[in-house]
Amino acid sequence: MKHTGSAEVGIKDVALFLAHQANELLDKSDPRKPFVALMTAAAVAGHIIQRDPKEMHEVLDKVMDLAEAALLEATETKQ
DSSP states (O other), rough: OOETEEEOHHHHHHHHHHHHHHHHHHHHTTTTHHHHHHHHHHHHHHHHHTTOHHHHHHHHHHHHHHHHHHHHHHHTTTT
16 A cells, blocks of 8 residues: 555545546546546556456456445545
């Protein structure tokens, strides 16, 4: 984990930041664009760490519930 000053930045925080940035950088006419950009980044990262597609799909399947919980937590004040 990376330290910023005295605070640790967790994976969930990084994921939310990247999702927000992807959404901001792409035009908001198609909400699928940030998803595709982030999934492409995940695939590139998987190749960088030399993981095969099957293994990457298994990992993504395991974190889907965590991702949904993180999104709900991040947006709960907006709902």
